[in-house]
Amino acid sequence: MxxxxxxxxxxxxxITHYPVKRSATLPLLHLIQEDAGWISTEAIEWIAQKLxxxxxxxxxxxxxxxxxxxKPIGRRHIKVCRTLSCAxxxxxxxxxxxxxxxxxxxxxxxxxxxxxxxxxxxxxxxGTGPVVMIDDDLHEKVDCAxxxxxxxxxxxxxxxxxxx
Amino acid sequence: xxxxxxxxxxxxxxxxxGYTNDLPCxxxxxxxxxxxxxxxxxxxxxxxxxxxxxxxxRGGAGFPCGVKWSLVDRKSGKPIYxxxxxxxxxxxxxxxxxxxxxxPHQLIEGTIISCFANNVKQAYIYIRxxxxxxxxxxxxxxxxxxxxxxxxxxxxxSTYSCEIYVHRGAGAYICGEETGLIxxxxxxxxxPRIKPPYFPxxxxxxxxxxxxxxVETLCHVKHIVDMGGEAYTRIGTPNNxxxxxxxxxxxxxxxxxxxxxxxxxxxxxxxNEVCGGPLPGRTFKAVIPGGSSAKILRFGERFKGKRxxxxxxxxxxxxxxxxxxxxxxxxxxxxxxxxxGVIVMDDTVNMVEALANINAFYSHESCGxxxxxxxxxxxxxxxxxxxxxxxxxxxDAALLKSVADQIPGRTICAFGEACSWPTQSFIxxxxxxxxxxxxxxxxxxxxxANELV
Numbered sequence: 280m281x282x283x284x285x286x287x288x289x290x291x292x293x294i295t296h297y298p299v300k301r302s303a304t305l306p307l308l309h310l311i312q313e314d315a316g317w318i319s320t321e322a323i324e325w326i327a328q329k330l331x332x333x334x335x336x337x338x339x340x341x342x343x344x345x346x347x348x349x350k351p352i353g354r355r356h357i358k359v360c361r362t363l364s365c366a367x368x369x370x371x372x373x374x375x376x377x378x379x380x381x382x383x384x385x386x387x388x389x390x391x392x393x394x395x396x397x398x399x400x401x402x403x404x405x406g407t408g409p410v411v412m413i414d415d416d417l418h419e420k421v422d423c424a425x426x427x428x429x430x431x432x433x434x435x436x437x438x439x440x441x442x443x
Numbered sequence: 444x445x446x447x448x449x450x451x452x453x454x455x456x457x458x459x460x461g462y463t464n465d466l467p468c469x470x471x472x473x474x475x476x477x478x479x480x481x482x483x484x485x486x487x488x489x490x491x492x493x494x495x496x497x498x499x500x501r502g503g504a505g506f507p508c509g510v511k512w513s514l515v516d517r518k519s520g521k522p523i524y525x526x527x528x529x530x531x532x533x534x535x536x537x538x539x540x541x542x543x544x545x546x547p548h549q550l551i552e553g554t555i556i557s558c559f560a561n562n563v564k565q566a567y568i569y570i571r572x573x574x575x576x577x578x579x580x581x582x583x584x585x586x587x588x589x590x591x592x593x594x595x596x597x598x599x600x601s602t603y604s605c606e607i608y609v610h611r612g613a614g615a616y617i618c619g620e621e622t623g624l625i626x627x628x629x630x631x632x633x634x635p636r637i638k639p640p641y642f643p644x645x646x647x648x649x650x651x652x653x654x655x656x657x658v659e660t661l662c663h664v665k666h667i668v669d670m671g672g673e674a675y676t677r678i679g680t681p682n683n684x685x686x687x688x689x690x691x692x693x694x695x696x697x698x699x700x701x702x703x704x705x706x707x708x709x710x711x712x713x714x715n716e717v718c719g720g721p722l723p724g725r726t727f728k729a730v731i732p733g734g735s736s737a738k739i740l741r742f743g744e745r746f747k748g749k750r751x752x753x754x755x756x757x758x759x760x761x762x763x764x765x766x767x768x769x770x771x772x773x774x775x776x777x778x779x780x781x782x783x784g785v786i787v788m789d790d791t792v793n794m795v796e797a798l799a800n801i802n803a804f805y806s807h808e809s810c811g812x813x814x815x816x817x818x819x820x821x822x823x824x825x826x827x828x829x830x831x832x833x834x835x836x837x838x839d840a841a842l843l844k845s846v847a848d849q850i851p852g853r854t855i856c857a858f859g860e861a862c863s864w865p866t867q868s869f870i871x872x873x874x875x876x877x878x879x880x881x882x883x884x885x886x887x888x889x890x891x892a893n894e895l896v
Contacts, residue, residue: 296610298649299629299630299649301629302610302628302629302630303630304630305610305611305612306610308613309572309613330630336630336631339631339632340631340632343615343633343810344572344612344613344614344615345613345614345615346572346573346613346614347613358573361800361803361804362534362735362800363534363535363693363735363786363797363801363804363895364534364535364692364693364786366800366893366894366895366896367692367694367788367797367893367895368693368694368893369893370893371893371894371895372894399573399614400614400616400804400807400808401532401533401534401616401804403531403532403536403540403571403573403574404537404540405534405535405536405690405692405693405698405786406537406691406692406698406699407698408692408698412573415575417576
C-alpha cells in the first residue's frame, strides 16, 4: 500500500483502541480514503490482511456505508443535503445551481476534474438549511447566490494551484 | 398565555460569547467539579440519583435512563461497555452537533460520571461520519482531559480508570439504532440485531453488557448528579422531567434550537412566539413533532380525551397549538416527542411531495435485512415519486397505505415503524390531498413553493 508514513502510524495507533481488531475496519477505511481519496481493491485486501479478516468482510462494509467510494472523485467534494428540512428551504435549487456551475451531474466528476457533486441525505444541521458540505466544511443557509459564490471560490482556488 | 422563558441547562454555554471548547474555559466555568465530587460517592448512589430523576432518553424512544442502567447484567464477569450515541441521524434533529462542537467537555464529564456509576472502564463515542470537525474536536478534548488526568488510568489519583475513544460512522442512518450501532462498532455492516436475545444490556458490544446513551442524555446525568435526582424532578413536569431541546426547522421565521422545561411549553407557543410564526403571507399547514419518522400533525385537527393531572382524570380538547411538548402528551395524540426535531410545513407545501421526500430518505437508509422494510420502503418511494414525476392515480393513496400497513411489527428493528409511520399518518391526515393529487398537479404551484423530490 502506498500511503503517507503518517497514515501508517495512525493506522497502527487506532487498532489499539479496540479489544477486537475487526472493529478497526471503519477507522482504517476512513484513514485510507482520506489519504488516497478512494478505496481500491488493493486497499480492501490490505485492510483484510492487517485485521486478520477475509477481503469480503471489508468489501461488504465498503458497499454498505454511503461515505466510502470505490472510485476517485473530483479534487473537491460538494455534498448538498437532500432531506426534508433542507428541501423545504430550497435544497433542490441549490443542487441544480452547483451542477450548472460545474457543468456536471451529481455523482460525476466535473469535466475539469475539480469537483464531484453529491445529493446526500440529512447532514444534521436542519435549522440552518439548505446546508452544503464542501470537503470537511459545513456551509449553512446556502441559497443559489451563495452556491454561486462558493463555486467561484473553488474555481479561483483551482486557478491559483500550481500546475493548474 | 405567553411562552415561558428558556431554561438552558445543557445549552447553558452554547453560543455564549467568549466561551470556547477547550479545557481551560470549561474548568473556569466549574468544569469537572461534579465528576470530582461523584468519585467520593458509592456508584450505586449515583445510579440511584439517575433513577430518582426520572430522566428519559433524549435520542428518540424516551426510555427511562435509570431503568436502562438497571437492566445491565452485572454478574456475567464480562466487562461492561458504554457507548455514546452521537450518530444524530434522525432528519430534523441537530442538537448534539452543538454540544459536541461547542461544549465537548460537558459530554466527556457526563460520560465519565456515567461510566463510574456503572463500573465501565471503556467508552466509545460513535459520532456520525458527516461530522469530521466534531470528531476532531472531541478527540482533542479527550486528549486534553487525558493530559489533565480526567480521563484514562487512575483518574484524579483514584483507583478508577476509564478510557474514551471516538469512533466515526460513515453515513448510514441505521447506525443510530443501538444494535446496528454495535454491529458497526464491531466493524461490520450496521444490520440491527434481533431482541431477544441481543439486548445490549446483556449481549451488546463483543457480546458483553453494554449501555448505549444519547449525547444529550449523558449531559443530563452530569446535572442530575450535581443537583440530586430529587431536585431534578422539580424541573419540567411529572414523568417528563428536566429540560428538552427542540430543534425547529422548515417554515418558521426563526428556526433553531431552544431549551425549555419539559412539558411547560405548547406547540403553539414554540412555533408562534419563540420561532416567530409562519413566513410572511403564509400559514402553518402541518408539523412533524419529533424527527421525520414521527407521525405528522395537521393544523386544524382536534384531539379529545381524558388525561391524568395529578391524581385526577381531566378532559382535554386540544388543537395542534395547544399540545404540551412532552413525551406523554405527544404520545396521547398519536405521535411522539422522539428526538425533539420539529419540522414545520406551511401552505405552500404539497403533502404528496413532502411524503415523497421522506420516502426517498427511508428507502435509501433501510439496511436491507428484513424483506418488508427493504421492499416496502422502496415501493413507497417508487409510488410517491411516480405520483410527482409521472402519472398520479386517485387509488394510489390506498395502495400506499396497504404497503405501509404491512411493514410495522414485521421487522427486526424499529426502522419498520419509522419508515411506515410517515406514509400512514400523511394519508390519514391528508387523504383528500392524495386523492386529489392527479388533478392538483396540473395546476401551477403556489408562489414560493420549493421542489421536494
